[in-house]
Amino acid sequence: MAEQQTATTGAPALDVPATPEAAATRIAELQSDKGWVEKFLAGDSAIRRENDRLLTIAAGGSPQAEPGPVTTAAQAKEPAR
Incomplete structure (x- = not known):
């Protein structure tokens, strides 16, 4: 994979697999x-975060998407504040 740079820092980005198959292999x-x-x-x-x-x-999600917060079953049942 070609090395990419992050937009904010210019530092080398981690190699991000472009396909679900490549991600599963990694x-x-x-x-x-x-x-x-x-x-x-x-x-x-x-x-x-890498995992x-x-x-x-x-x-099948986007390689550019940041993982969202994990919600437990208990948190999902709590009333909104």
């Missing part, structure tokens, strides 16, 4: 990486 690669899995399980925020973005793409 997920499988990462899940076989013991170091990556340990960081994921430890709650590393960058690793979790969320890959899952979004693998499910």
